[in-house]
Amino acid sequence: MEEYERNIIPHIEAIYETFTELEKNIADYFIHYDGKEDLVSKKVAKRLYVSEASLSRFAKKCGYTGYREFLFSYQQGRNASPHPHASHHIKKVLNSYQELLNKSYSLMDEEQIIRIVDILSKKKRIYVYGKGSSGLVGMEMKLRFMRIGANIEAITDEHIMKMNSVLLDDECAVIGISISGKTEAVIESLKIAKKCGAKVILMTAHAEKQFLDFCDEVMLFALKENLEQGKAISPQFPILIMVDMLYSQMIQLDEYRRKMLHEYTLEALDER
Incomplete structure (x- = not known):
């Protein structure tokens, strides 16, 4: 586990309470994103019933110049850390610790x-x-x-x-x-x-x-x-x-x- 990924999810979680209700809806989407849907701004806006301008404001509140920069950082930070030889409950514990290590690196x-x-x-x-x-x-x-x-x-x-x-x-x-x-x-x-x-x-x-x-x-x-x-x-x-x-x-x-x-x-x- 020598490689750690910068992930913006912990930053979103840390400032979650500062978001408006609309922004919390956007934040929830990215926190729980399953990787199956296209993240192009038009499609995300339509999916969440928000405007593209709202996505841009959300991105800026997260510290980015706009949605495009936010999305690039978000996608770069997504990584899986499977443990193929462990049972389900052991994998869950190991993945939880790995997730917290990666988040700690992101927040450091x-x-x-x-x-x-x-x-x-x-x-x-x-x-x-x-x-x-x-x-x-x-x-x-x-x-x-x-x-x-x-x-x-x-x-x-x-x-x-x-x-x-x-x-x-x-x-x-x-x-x-x-x-x-x-x-x-x-x-x-x-x-x-x-x-x-x-x-x-x-x-x-x-x-x-x-x-x-x-x-x-x-x-x-x-x-x-x-x-x-x-x-x-x-x-x-x-x-x-x-x-x-x-x-x-x-x-x-x-x-x-x-x-x-x-x-x-x-x-x-x-x-x-």
Whole structure:
């Protein structure tokens, strides 16, 4: 699995809630497209009972100059990853993970990763807020980043999130993790953190304009149907991919020192 395809579906899913009802109808068509129908603009417009101008506006909202550029990118990104020797339920799991890996690659913004790591490396204290599966990712993030010298704490209790606000100032960074972007305790705590002068980073699967009012960075991770309920695979997986990217970049900032710190922490654990 060394080759990954840029796929625009995760971008469509990430900005889905910003679409009008008509645009959501178009988005649904491309998200669930089965590959059997012609995607020429006239035929798609007729099929969806929309105008070609609506298709063009949809394409521009997705970040393209027009429908033709959107369609080219969309078709380039479509790829199948069959597993011929696995049973049906195993194929389903493997394909789900492969899909999330490809989507993560599509959403990955290296410049943003560098910006976020720059924030984390300069702040004296880092706090990670999350509940449920997101909280477990926060705990994993704490354990990993502690090993390379970060002063980091993970908080999963909403009451402690509120109390923690008294410790926040401009020397802190606060990371909130919420798959839906609607976890009230996390979102409200991030708003408070911003008012306290902390740098605020939200990791989510949904992009909304309102996040920009209180977040310095919004880092998107991949989304899959029923991911939040964990029905098919662990909802932590796509978040951990992004955490690993941040971790890898942070090590590169001062590779020798951070690797030595990592070794020291492992030695300390062995001595117990």
